[in-house]
Amino acid sequence: MLKRLHAIIVAVVLTAPALAHAQSADLVLCDRVAADPSDPDKPADIKGVPEIAASDITTAIKYCAIAARSSRRAMYELGRAHAANRQATEAAAAWRKAADKGSTSAMVELGVLYGTGTGVGKDEAQARKLFERAAQAGNARGVSNLAALGGNAASDPARARELLARSAETNAEAQYQLGMMLADGKGGAQDDIAARALFEKAAAQNHPGALERMGAFVAAGRGGPKDTDAAKAYYERAAALGDEDAKKALERARCPYVIKDKLGNAVTNLCF
Template structure:
């Protein structure tokens, strides 16, 4: 264990030494801005941000050890990039600097960042770090949706279900289709769900499966689970139990609870229910 810790610590130090050397070697102000943005992207990019370049992977959550460095480089790059400004807000939120994060998200949203609109809308809808304001949250989600951000569309629909004006499912489907064409995995997944259910337009299992397959190819956990379910039942295409299991395993590895339940059902297919029909347990043989 001591050896592994030492190797990990050494790798961590080497990594930051490389970052420091990279930053120190920047030859001009214009190139300095670009280098800061590269480092900001590496540590704080949002995988679901439509502004993110395709070659930037992004991180679902900024690692605690990376927060100080992300704050530094994103702050430096924020003047010339709305993406970096949004990522600075993410770093501030990760550092529990909520007033600063809210202010930064507002600035990024004013500069057209649809992801900042979504994050600020979430804070307003939940009252986290700011006074709760559903009307303002709805306006932000609507702006993000109009900009083609799939999370804006989904959150607008969710807020509508919680009360207030209902989102137009036809319009939501059209907005998701636009984002799906831009290869957004989340939009492909959400549009697939609408097509599978016949929400906002005709029901189409084949098209839904095609969208799930595209999103699954990008590692989307929900789409992987849906591909497993569609492959298992033969819905929208050929039935393939081996492929279904592979999809479920990939989704489960990414934390999808429905996929984990599907794997358990496959291993333990006999269900014991109580007199009310509630599932008590699964039997494995």
């Protein structure tokens, strides 16, 4: 079946010279199973997957390894495939190569490995350096991870907003992160209307966190109209993508009545 799928993609590429010049059949397959939805290198017409399915790991490693010879995006995706296969050392090697070629997503992931000491020696200074490079290039996760380390973005939240705004026009993660800053009033004035608009943009791209935030904003009528049914729909979409806060929100809605003991401790919920 896999060989047949590969043959079909090769045929399609060969019948479309412009597309064939743009990307190989191996890259098409690599993107299909391993593209990161938040990767700035990802073309807009590629959906991506939040997590690589276990059944797709072998396919991802095989075809991303071939495509990575000429594509830094594929090299980054190869790192994702190795990480999904619990091969931290191999993931680090792939991300290092992709980062050297300018992949900001690879910089972030490699920084996480250095920050946690997974697959490489723990080195917070190296993690900070990688996050700073990604943040300077406008990578949203680079900005937020740098802030978590207490880097420049944390000491200057206004600068963090500026960095996020660079990629917020098209990148869902940047829209979500900037929306969070606007919602919390970090780095400038609080603006629920603008935050909601950013969450809505990211939610349209199936960003789990943005879907959960849209649920919360719509449920409370924050930054726009209140709509309980719409809020539930947002929560359900976020929960389906694995967002734990959305799952809790749905459970609270299903079981809103808290039963407490004589000390005031919650012991159970009544559901309907």
